[in-house]
Amino acid sequence: MKRCQGHGPPDSTYESGTVAVPPGPARLYIFSDGAYEVDRVGGAMWTLEELQEYLLPEPPDEAGEIDGLYRFLQEMCGQKTLDDDFSMLKVRFD
Numbered sequence: 001m002k003r004c005q006g007h008g009p010p011d012s013t014y015e016s017g018t019v020a021v022p023p024g025p026a027r028l029y030i031f032s033d034g035a036y037e038v039d040r041v042g043g044a045m046w047t048l049e050e051l052q053e054y055l056l057p058e059p060p061d062e063a064g065e066i067d068g069l070y071r072f073l074q075e076m077c078g079q080k081t082l083d084d085d086f087s088m089l090k091v092r093f094d
Contacts, residue, residue, distance in 0.1 A: 028090070
């Protein structure tokens with residue numbers, strides 16, 4: 001898993017780079033911090049590392065994977081609407 005960061009003030013400078021995708025199936029997720037900065041009911045905030053652990057296994061229902069994650073986060077925080085934006089894009093390489 002490779003993490004790319006892209007935040008900062010408008011005058012920030014950014015580096016570009018490339019990553020070779022090995023042969024075989026692979027998944028690329030692009031998401032906002034609202035996909036993991038979610039307060040649990042009566043507990044700590046969910047972390048980027050926990051999102052990574054959630055996404056690593058091959059999903060049983062690939063078509064509903066992102067919707068399933070959103071429902072999971074709703075249950076975790078005890079709210080129908082999350083406090084932060086939730087944006088996620090998945091690209092699958094076959």
